[in-house]
Amino acid sequence: MTNLAFLVAPIFLIILLGKILRNILIKDDEVWHHINSLAYWVLFPCLLFNKTSVIDFENFAFGSLSITMMTGFLAAVFVSYILGKLWGLSAPSLTSVIQGAGRHNAFIALAIITQLFGDQGAMMGAVIIAVLVTFTNIVINSILSIMLSPKGSGMMAIINDLKRNPFIIAILIGFLFNILGWGNAPILHVFTLNVGETTLTIALLCVGAGLQIKGIGDHLMACLIACFGKMIIFPVVVYMLTQYYQLPHMMTLCAMIFAISPTGAASYPLAKQMGGDAPLMATLISLETLLSILTIPLVIILLNGSGVI
Secondary structure, eight states, rough: OHHHHHHHHHHHHHHHHHHHHHHHTOOOOOHHHHHHIIIIIHHHHHHHHHHHHHHHHHGOHHHHHHHHHHHHHHHHHHHHHHHHHTTTTTHHHHHHHHHHHHHOOHHHHHHHHHHHHHHHHHHHHHHHHHHHHHHHHHHHHHHHHHHHTTOSSSHHHHHHHHHOOOOHHHHHHHHHHHHTTTTOOOOHHHHHHHHHTTTHHHHHHHHHTTTOOOOOOGGGHHHHHHHIIIIIIIHHHHHHHHHHHHHHHHHHHHHHHHHHOOTTTTTTHHHHTTSSSSSHHHHHHHHHHHHHHHHHHHHHHHHHHOOOO
16 A cells, blocks of 8 residues: 555655755755756746647546646635634735645656656646646735735736746647647657656755745744645545546546645745745745655555555
8 A cells, every 4th residue: 555655755855865965065055046947947847848748638637627626726725814814914924824825836746646657647747737837826926916015016917927937838838739739749849858857856856955944933823724724625625526526546646646745935936026924935835845745645545545546
């Protein structure tokens, strides 16, 4: 039963290696910033384009899967907002809690399902990313604009952010190539495949390098609320909907891994830029990443034991 859970161990060892490299070999934060930018702007978009350009959508329950992921996300955001308001969190802290409850780390989730299911898992992960990245950015940016009202915010700011998001651009181009039947273009397909294959290792090293647990004691309730939304509400709602729609076993597990994956590193610069609680956001990113070392294998074991995989 635990064999599949052990398969994800190398993913977290890469994250640990990133932390070790940051502390011993590459201590300059600026170097890690540039490496992360390379993964974000070049490597990961190549991977997403490569996978979405060749997906056979006839074999995916695209509508049901999309509704499942979006509903789980909205439930986590709603519950965390209500609990945060009841506890009296400030607007900046509450927006960071909402990000912590709703956003996902696509690097970790995609690395794990690729490790479990190979190319088929990577393609399914690309579909989930296509849905969640777009929907999450629209909802989260709208919430932060409304709650924090920074200078220059509004619908145009949200649209501009979406237009320059490299993940969304890569996915849209991939879909276009898919529709036109150009997904296996000889040189382009091999080029993006080779570049994309380097993505996850580099991105996971950056995740590890960015880990820093501090300030939990000062924001204990905020951390508890965010983790409750991310680690409980999101995956529970997703699981219930996968059963309701009777999604295939592999699709159910992939959806659950994305649901319970820690919040993404992109949450921090967004919080800093728009006036959220950036120190709290940094704490949540690191805390949830560390918790996922236990929660993701646990989900795999539980679903394996119930016959899901």
